Amino acid sequence: QMLQSRVQGEIKDARLDQAIAGAERLEKMFCDEGALIFKFWFHLSKKQMKARLKALADDPLHSWRISPLDWQQSKTYDKFVHFGERILRRTSRDYAPWYVIEGVDSNYRSLTVGKILLEGLQNALRQPKGKVSGMNPAPLPVAVDQVSLLNSLDMTLSLEKDDYEEQLITEQARLSGLMRDKRMRKHALITVFEGNDAAGKGGAIRRVAAALDPRQYHIIPIAAPTEDERAQPYLWRFWRQIPARGMFSVFDRSWYGRVLVERIEGFCTPADWMRAYGEINDFEEQLRDAGVIVVKFWLAIDKDTQLERFQAREAIPFKRFKITEDDWRNREKWDEYRAAVGDMVDRTSTEVSPWTLVEANDKRWARVKVLRTINLALEEAFAQSDKHDQKGKKK
The missing domain is CATH 3.40.50.300 (P-loop containing nucleotide triphosphate hydrolases)
Known part of the structure; x- marks a missing residue:
């Protein structure tokens, strides 16, 4: 909600910062109470997003999946990514980190998410009783395709x-x-x-x-x-x-x-x-x-x-x-x-x-x-x- 409101100009930066701070406090409270939080951002380039929307729109069986908000996001893609990065940067903490995942390939996406969830739960179960609060939900994952920037x-x-x-x-x-x-x-x-x-x-x-x-x-x-x-x-x-x-x-x-x-x-x-x-x-x-x-x-x-x-x-x-x-x-x-x-x-x-x-x-x-x-x-x-x-x- 905070992201959409800022992209559409319904709120200014000061209000966005307040919302971000509120989200951080909420997540910290959950973690202090022993909850595990997994946050995923599935990323598509502007070109990939437009191609996917067009393919869905042309498919009679799946066209219902596209909402007016999806088309709106396509038009405001640059703003969406700009303010989205700001939110991710401010709210990725050791107790509730964001995981940014390439969203193009469904097999890669699903396997990566499943691996992070599995490792996070296993990590939690290895903690001594009463020591779950404030822990990392999952170690940083190794890319399933073994490809790195270097x-x-x-x-x-x-x-x-x-x-x-x-x-x-x-x-x-x-x-x-x-x-x-x-x-x-x-x-x-x-x-x-x-x-x-x-x-x-x-x-x-x-x-x-x-x-x-x-x-x-x-x-x-x-x-x-x-x-x-x-x-x-x-x-x-x-x-x-x-x-x-x-x-x-x-x-x-x-x-x-x-x-x-x-x-x-x-x-x-x-x-x-x-x-x-x-x-x-x-x-x-x-x-x-x-x-x-x-x-x-x-x-x-x-x-x-x-x-x-x-x-x-x-x-x-x-x-x-x-x-x-x-x-x-x-x-x-x-x-x-x-x-x-x-x-x-x-x-x-x-x-x-x-x-x-x-x-x-x-x-x-x-x-x-x-x-x-x-x-x-x-x-x-x-x-x-x-x-x-x-x-x-x-x-």
Whole structure:
């Protein structure tokens, strides 16, 4: 009801936020009373939705299944998805997460739903008596078709040296100009660099920094939290590093450590990292509302490329400091980390703050793609600011 009312313009954002908060309180109450909540969003693209409606309308036996509301949703598809994502982002919590499922193939859809329900019920039955309250309804499912976003990347993408040097200089000059643009005074910029060990995060960051005045940016390497930081809420140490307007902060690893290394290494409980997806989405939405542009990168390499780079680091004296026992140990958990990355992207790549997956087997390609993505994000933010200013003048 809240979604339809907002799409049709019957309520405004403030009323939608009240409804979302009410739904959260209701679901929390149910969970505290020992209920299990499963929430499914079956997704169709606009093209798929129109094709399905047309097929049903042309079928005399099934045309009755289409209601006027279905046709209305087809016409307001973009708004429906926009506000639907907002509701999902706000109400996906560790005690009642949303499961977004591709709705095109009925067999895939049914099998996935059944698997989630079965695992959720089995998980509940394994809990000690009286410990059901606040638990996760189901572990995050493994895709039944074993296909992931990382598997879909074309890792052969590359640039020749001459093309690389030309494009690198062009994008660096573009970034330099954008950071000096007067419209930057209304914004701050954050880039998040995550990726496999030896994926080239440091090299990409250096090429970004090379385009800028040192007074414009701050590089923040993230390591294990200190004792003082552990005594605070998880996101506290990142809030402290948010840049002022006109400034740029580069996070070399970030708040996503909770759903990556902390999850895999057992440094937090499943409830902690499941809850973190929603907390991170809220955090990034608050940043966006404050005028902060957030650009997030996952630099991906394949396992063979990582091995080559590890061996090269060990062979070159001045690079040996880059390779540690932890790097080799993490390599043994390659598949676990890939699964965690897939869950991270699925649950935190939003309209507010999307992920950019970078094919990083070729460092040249990766560096240019990173710079170009940052530039596009800045230009889009400036265009929206101009549009908003023009509306204000008309009023």
